[in-house]
Amino acid sequence: MTTTAPTTTTPTPALDPARWPDVARVPHVPLRAVVAARLLHRLAARRGLRIEHPAGLCRQPAPPGTPVLRLHRPGDFLHRVGEGGLIGFGEAYQAGDWDSPDLITLLTELATAPQTLVPRGTQWLRRLYVSRPPAADLPTAANARRNIHRHYDLSNDMFALFLDPTMTYSSAVFPTAPDGAPEASREALPTAQHRKIDRLLDLARVGPGTRLLEIGTGWGELAVRAAARGAHVVSLTLSEEQLVLARRRIARAGLDDRAEVRLCDYRAAEGVYDAVVSVEMIEAVGRPFWPDYFRTLDRVLAPGGRVALQAISMPHDRMLASSRTQTWILKYVFPGGQIPSVRAIRETAARHTRLRVTRADAYGPHYAETLRLWRERFTEQSAQLAGLGFDEVFRRTWEFYLAYSEAGFRTGYLDVHQLLLTRDEVAA
Template sequence: MSTPTESALELPRPLPAGAALLMGRLRRLARGELRGRLPGGQPYRIRAAGAGPAGVLDVHAPWRLLGRCALHGAVGFAEAYIAGDWDSPDPAALLEVMAVNEPAFSAREPRLLTALQRAGHLGWRRNTRRGSRRNIAAHYDLGNDFYRLWLDETMTYSAAVFERPEQPLAEAQRAKYDALLDALDARPGERVLEIGCGWGGFALRAAGRGLHVTGITLSGEQLAWARQAAARAGLGERVDLRLQDYRDVTGTFDHVVSIEMLEAVGEAYWERYFDTLAARVRPGGGIALHGITIDADSFEHYRREPDFIQRYIFPGGMLPTRDHLLALATERGLGVSGDERLGRHYAETLARWSARFNAAEGAMAAQGFDERFRRMWRYYLAYCEAGFRSGRIDLQRLVLRRPPA
C-alpha cells in the first residue's frame, strides 16, 4: 500500500495526544487528499501518493472519534458524526475519500466479536413476514409529511434517470418509469404487478398509459398516500393497491416490476423473491428490476459485518452482487434482455435529495425530528452518494423474460 511522503503532510506542531493519534491513523491514506481543522482551529492536510478524491474532515473530539472507530469500525465513524464528534461541509465528498481508502482504514475487529454482532443483528431483523412488516415500518412509517419535505412531487424514493444534466428531478423520475415500461413493451390494457409500490409513482404513471396495475407495499403510510393520489388522478379503476407481502400474491400478470425492493428482502429470501418474480409473470411476459448491488470484491466483508445502513436505516437489508442477480434469474429460466448500470444517476439523485433535505431541516425540527435524527439522515444520504461515486455500489437495471409456453 502506498503511503504519503513527509512532503505531503501539513500538520500543526505540537499536537495534543488525541489529535496526534488520529493523524497517525489518517496517514494510512493511499489515494486522494484529506484536509480540515482540529480542535482549536489548527489546520492540517494529508495528500496521498495515489490520485483520488478530496474531502474535508473537521474534528471536534478526536478521542471520542477514535474510541467509536476502535469499537465499531466504519459504523463507529458514522456514530461519531451523528454525535457531533466531527463535521464536514461536504460529507459525501469526504465519505468518497473514505470509500476508496477502505482497505487502508478498515478496523480489525476480533472475528468472534464480528460473528456475534452479525448473528445478533440478523437474528432480530430476519425478514419473515412479521419481520418484514416491522423492518419496513422502521423506515417508511416515519410519516408522509417527513418524506414529502425532500422528495420530489412524484414522491419517488428511488433513483431518477437523467436524460440531461439540468433535468428537473420529477421529470427524470417520470422518464425512468417510461423507460421501464418501454423496455417491457407494455401496452394499454395489460396487467402489471409492482412489488414494492411505495407512494405510487410508478403505478400512477403506468395507469396513465392505460395499463392496469396491482401494487403491493408493507407500509400503511405509503398505502394511504398512494390510494389518495390514485383517486385524485382519476385512476382508481386501473390501480389496485394493497397492504400485502410479495410471498402472498397469487395469479399471473403480463409484466412484473420491482424498483429497489430487492435490497430489503434479505439474503435468506433472495431465492423466494426470484421464485415469486418467475411465478407471477405469464409465459412470454417481462420483468423489470431495479436493484442496488455491491462490488464483488467488497461482498464478503460486507456480508460478515453489518454496515451503517443495516444498523440504522434499513434493518434486515442486504445488497447482492450483480452476479447474484444474474444467477438467480438464469436458475429460474429467465432470459436477460436488458442489463444496464445506472449508479451515476443514483449519485446525482442523492445529491439532489441531500440539498432538499438540508433546506428543509427547519421544517423537520418543527415536526419533532431532533438534531441527532437529522444528522443520521444527512450521513445516510451522503454515505449512499459516496458509495455510488466510488463504485463500491451500483444500480442495476435488468429486464428479464419468461420463455413462452
C-alpha cells in the same frame, strides 16, 4: 497529513438515550482508541486527508478539494471508531463528534477503494468490531413489515421535504451530455423520474390491457403512470403510510378503477400477470430470501411475460465480503437489507427459476446526481424536521446517510441497473 484547529464548533446534539442508545453512549476502549488514532494518521497521510482538532496548530485553510475531517471531540471519536469501526464512525457523526466543511469530498475519498482503508497487515483487527445483524432484523415474513415500518413509515411529510412532487424515492434517469454525464437539476428531477418509470414500463411492454404487478409501491407514481397507459395494476406494499397516500393519489388521478394497492408481502402475491415491475425493492429482501423473491416473480408471471427490475448493485466480491455483516446503514437506516451484485441476481434467478436476465442497463452516475438533489433539498428544509417530531440526531443521521450513499455512487462502489428478465423460451 496536516493538522489544524477547526474554524467552527458544533454544539453537541441533545441525545435521547432511549431513542439513540448507542449514540448517547461513549465507549471506553483505550487500547483500541490508540490503534484507531494510528490508523487514522496513516490513512490521512496516504489519502491526503486534512485532520483538524481543537489542540491543533492554526494553519491556512485546506486547498479546495482537500478532504477535511474536523474533530470536535477527538477522544470520543477515537473510542467510538476503536470499538465500532465504520459503525462507530457514523455514530460519531450522529453525536456531533466530527464534521467536515465538505462532507461529500471527505466521504467520496473514504469510499474510494474502501478495502484499503485498513492496511493489509492489520485486517485481522476487523474481527474486533464486526458483528452480524441482529436476528430480529432478518426480513422473514414475520419481520419484514417491522423493517419497512422503521424506514418508510417515518412520516410522509418528512419524505416530502426532500423528494420532488412525484414522491419517487429511487434513482432518476436524466438526459445525458455529449460526454455521457447526467444533466441534472432540481427542475429536471420530476421529468427524470418519469423517464425512469417510462423506461421500466417500456422494458416490461406495459400498455393497454396489460395485467401488471408492482412489488414495492412507493407513493404510487409508477402505478398511476402505468394505469394511465391503460394497464390494470396491482401494487404491493408493506408500508401503511405509503399505502394511504398511494391510494389517495391514484383516486385523485381518477384511476382507482385500474390501479389497486394492497398491504401484502411479496411472498403472498396472488394472481397471474403479463408484466412484473419492481423498483429498488430487492435490496430490502435480504440475501437468504432472494430465491423466494425470484420464485415469486416466476410463479405470478404469465407465459410470454416480462419482469423489469431496478436494483442498486455493488461489485460481487464486495457483496460477498459484506454479506452477513452489520453496517451503519443497516443499523440506522435500512434494517435487514443487502445490496446484491448483478452476478448474484443472474445466478439466483437461473438457479431457482426459469427466469434469465436478458438485459442490464447501468445508471450509477444518475443516482449520484439524484442523491445530490435530495441531500441539498433535505439540508434546506431541515429546519422543518423539529415540527414533524424529529430531533437533531435524526437530522444528522439522514444527512450522513444521503451523503454516504451519494459518495458510494460517485466512486462506482455502488451502481444502479434496470434489468429485464424473461423466461428461456421467450426472446428478449
